[in-house]
Amino acid sequence: MKYSMKEVSEKFNITPYTLRYYEREGLLPFVQRDNNGRRIYTDVDLGSIQLVNCMRATGMSIAYIKNYVSLTTKGKDTVDERRNIMLEQKEILKEEIKKYNDLLELVNMKLDYYDEKISRDELKEIITERNNKN
Structure with a gap:
């Protein structure tokens, strides 16, 4: 299929400016144009944009991605290098996930503390009310 810049912008929730920037920076090196000079995106382009x-x-x-895209244009000889780039990024993501999991654990601990405190305060309030009735 073929897609307009507007369709691609809406599909990926990015601006046309961003798409033009990606193309200018060499991140989308194969975007075609119609007879009027408007960009025409293919399914392959959509896969590239998603990546x-x-x-x-x-x-x-951007420079790191540009290097990766440049390697993809050189064909099969760069598969190992591209794989290594993805492995490095996977490790970075795993570190980020660990960091956010640690933060989530801290937030959950504070929530447990507040839930316990609220429960204790509610219990005290109930006991106080009962004592005042007697």
């Missing part, structure tokens, strides 16, 4: 967005979301710099 670039994923890489950006995981903290990869």
Whole structure:
């Protein structure tokens, strides 16, 4: 299928400016144009955009992604190098996940503390009310 810039922007929730920027930076090197000069995106382009967005979301710099994309254009000889890039990014993500899991654990501990405190305070209030009735 073929997609317009507007359709791609909406599909990935990114601006047309971002798509033009990615293309200008060499992250989308094969985007075609129609007779009027408008960009036409293919399913392959959508896969590339999805990967670039994923890489950006995981903290990869534009330069790092550009290097990766450059390697993809060189064919099968760079598969090991590209795999290593993905392995490095996987380790970075695992570290980030661990960090957020640790933060979540701390937040849960505080919530447990507050839940216990609220329960104790409610219990005290009930006892106080009963004592006042007697």
